[in-house]
Amino acid sequence: MSRIGKRPIAVPDKVSVTIDNQHVAVKGPKGELSRVLPAGITVVQDGGTLQVVRENESRSLRQLHGLCRTLVANMVEGVSQGFQKKLEIQGVGYRARVDGRNLVLVVGYSHEVKIEPPAGTQMAVDGNVNITVSGIDKELVGNLAAKIRAVRPPEVYKGKGIRYAGEVVRRKAGKAGKK
Template sequence: MSRIGKRPINIPAKVEVAIDGQQVAIKGPKGQLSRILPAEVTVEQEGSTILVKAKNDSRPARQRHGLSRTLVSNMVEGVSTGFQRRLEIQGVGYRAQVQGRNLILNVGYSHQVQIEPPEGVQLAVENNTNVIVSGIDKEIVGNTAAKIRAVRPPEVYKGKGIRYAGEVVRRKAGKAGKK
């Protein structure tokens, strides 16, 4: 039995939950999310909590129990507070700017890289080097941040590139001088 799956999900004020079989729809101040959960789990609402239970003790049911609980919990948190992912750009001349909804990156290529965010994701830039990806769906926010980081991942010799805030990049020594 999943330890995470057993934990109840508290529903904050101003958040509405609609459960229709395997379809879970959650509406809050930031927006609305819905998801179809696997057939191996059941979802029940008891007062101001949501319980996710495995239908039986089979291996697929146990595998999806904790996952389903986490997905529903992320939906509740997303519509009430939202999610945010911060990226830092390091390197001489490397910078970012927002043009309309799109993100324009100057990261050492001969051209600017333009990234168009998916629906429901907002991009913001602070001090030309800090990019903030925010939205209500944790999965989409994380994927968008990963795509931005993949444009120029941090390299190991000088540390130049795009990294997550707080990410530690292991550095290599480089060439030893002639003797």
């Protein structure tokens, strides 16, 4: 049995969970999320905890068990606390700003790159080089941060580009260090 799938999910006091067959809706102080689980996977509410249960031991349900438990746990955490990803810009002249809801990046191209966030996510820029992506849906926050990083990933010779906060970029020596 899945070790992750067996773990119960603690539901905070401010969060309410509605289960209707395969449809799970979670409502909390930060917002509301819902998801339809695959057939054969059900969520059982027992007081202040949730348990994800599969109906049989088929291979496909065993594969989905831990995933569904993690998705429901992320929904509960998202509506109660929210998620955020931080990115850093490194490079001379590289900077970012927020224009309305859009993020505008100046990262060495002949034009500015504008990124429009999906509904339910927010972006903030601190000091022209620190970007914070936040929201209640972990999948949307992670995808938006990856989309921003993909505009100019860090290069290996000088380390210029957009990277996650705390990300370590392996550097290459270049021509001079080849001797």
